[in-house]
Amino acid sequence: MKRTTFLASFLFLHLHSAHAQYDVFEPQREMIHLGVQAVLTCNGLFTSNRTIEQINAQELKYIPGKFGIEPSKSVHIDKDIRGVAISNESGVTIRAIFRDGIGCVVLRPDQDFSVADTLPRIDLAPAPKDYATTPWPMGDATAEYQFKSATQKQAMDAVADWAFNTPTDEQDTLSLVIVHRGNIMLERYAEGVNRDTKTRTWSTAKSVFATLAGIKIDRKEMAVTSSLNLEWSPQLANPEADPRHKITLGNALQMSSGLYPVDSFNMEYANGSGLAYWAGESSAAGAVNRGLVREPGTFWDYENYDTLLATMSFKNTFDSVAQYHQFPSRELFNKLGMYNTLVSTDQYGDFIFSSQMYTTARDLARFGMLYVNGGKWFGEQIISPQWLAYSTTPAPASATRGYDYGAQWWLRKADKNNGPAKAFTTRGNRGQFVVVIPEKELVIVRRGLDYGKQGFNPWELADKVLEALDK
Template sequence: MKKLKWILLILLAALGVGVILNYPKLNIISGYSAKNMSSSVFVAERSFDVIDSIDNGFAPVNIAADEIDLNGKSASASVYGFKKRTAVYREGLGSVLINDDFDPEKPYLKPRRSHENASLSYPYGDAEQQDTLFGNLDYTKLRTAVSNAFGTSNPNQQTRAVVVVYKDQIVAEQYASGFSKNTRILGWSMTKSIVSTLYGILQHQNRIDVQDPAPVDAWKNDERAGISLHNLLQMNSGLEWEEDYTKISDVTRMLFLEENMASVQERKKAKYEPNTHWNYSSGTTNLLSGILRKQFSSHQEYLDFAYSALLDKIGMHSSLIETDMAGNYVGSSYGWATPRDWAKFGLLYLHKGNWNGMQLFSPEWVDYVVQPTPTSEERYGAQFWLNAGGYLPDVPKSIYYADGYQGQRVFIIPSHDMVVVRMGLDTESYDFNGFLKEILAAVGKE
């Protein structure tokens, strides 16, 4: 009995130490679980049980217990009863983690949306496309390549959607069980590329110059005064930032604890001279979202702009960018759309900013976003990822792409007049080089 008592005491002591060491993380864990549950149920219209067991089923998020309020459109999560967090859904703005000061009865503005041209055939609308057979495509190879992307039973490395568009035509498309062409999927950091595009549109409209100093009042009289919008877009401002999702870091504090996500990077000190050190920073993109907000005379104009100037303009009618509690678009992480609509975003770049005769941004903007950031080893441009350095060795170096957590990708492939979208749920690395190599092997000479 004495031996058993000692064993129990040791186990209790170990548990106590574990709780003490990990207690600060519980806010992040329950915050992630509640936010992801609320968005997945109310934005993507997926089931609580699937989200609870699969999407929120990886460690350490799986220690959180989720609850859903379908009538109140909210989700809550806690860890062993500690650190309960709640996320609420607001129409037009998506889901947001709230704090004790949040007033659910307070009126809020939401974006005004347009579904103009929705009746046109894909990609310029949402109607079914006029199918064309391309003699230089090996459709058997193409179908096999796409099918292979779904060839794992590992729930933590699942492909959920693949869309291949060649010469403006969907030539291959496949979805996992529970997903369809109408399912919104979170793009995570692919949203950064949307923020970049909004700057490209403003530049094209002669409303900003990305080479100008960033209009941040707090920086005007210190060493940060020389940071330009260009530096922020390329993520080489020299500002301090830690992007680590495995612990309490700048990025996890921002996404799951901050009311105003646009202000976090703004408060950081300069660590290096601008243009000397590339450092991936979600805080930088949210700062850009906050700076974007200052370009408009009203909050309504800011909310409308992303849709009226870009997303609805190119028929991404399923798209939704969620906001933080302060009303800023969370441009770092929270953009949703169907895979087909994500493909439209890629096509806009494939066509150098021209959408069915409308020039949304200049062709030179494409050259700008694919210009490698110094010290990024030719892997990063202006909120887009690059293959200029041959990171994907078996596909063209001209490929560039929007890249999001858990394997979300929109690949723009100018050499093949192609856009490839892959959406998934990965906690391990996915072989994108092999995936693209197989797809491109199906394209023969014209």
């Protein structure tokens, strides 16, 4: 009897251990790995206008640390169609194709470059002809900043030196722009990068989307207390009774939808939004295909799909896809002089506002200035002070984190955690930060191509800038 019990226990432990070691998601991880390389290479070449040598040295340096394997050497670049195909030894190929106004769109493994003309594109208004000579911030002509003392200038230069030469090689700063009282105080770029270089914002795009949602909310076309009002999948026999209708726009913006997590717990590059980002899946179809596991608003969980759910709700306020596609540039970017900014879509035309936006450091500085100015831009109230306060007030479910998250903005903890933070920032993978400190009339933009453990601290940078400002 004892021997039988021992044998049963042995077999259970052995089989359980074997099961735990086998990754059934490995084929998807391999596909996503190829897609990351395809998208980063494609956008590096055709959106950022960087060389393949620069891309291999910086954009793709991220891949080994994230996947544990080197980028594939099987790379096909079609300069005429502006596409990139990456293959592995198993014969799987993932392709990405550049589209005007969007950047590179990733395809499913069963698609090739012949589908290029079926993919969406967005006709964006070009920058005004006099953009280069128009004074900042509506143009690129800047006056030399008047430092109050030589000591202050030296201190600010020392901050830039620190930002570009952090102690770890895994932090790779591309650009640093500091705007004080509406004027560019400091601007520095790494070799191979300049003020016109558009790079991926990663999750900094989330804060930009929150601003667009705020415009709609100010116009009473959306409400944070209203249901997302989406068609959920799988559809229940009685769709009206679906408990997911309890999820509000505010819940999604505050990362507390209560839906089953798919990007957390080391699964971001195996399923979930990873399949939309890197493998040609529909970002909308994946976002609505999750079950409710917690009461909405009670549990904070950082999910790209929460932002994409809010984006779908936003899309449903438009009468046409054309209006939806033109809204970001027409109602925000062009008004701020952000003519070097584009937002990517998936191949189905849905904005991937959780991550895939390409822009310059200067355009992000313009965006930060809108928040320093209380939502007003040259006399026009683009977003209301009420929306700005909502965005930067800690989400109730972020209590377990120390109240460091609002509505798609990261916070420097607010006084008593019950009101708008005095300093807040965007936070994008690989070191994308737009730090906003309204009471100091200060915007700090740091762009990077960090890899490995990363860990660039925007608040440490902010403290150094504040210290230098007082010199």
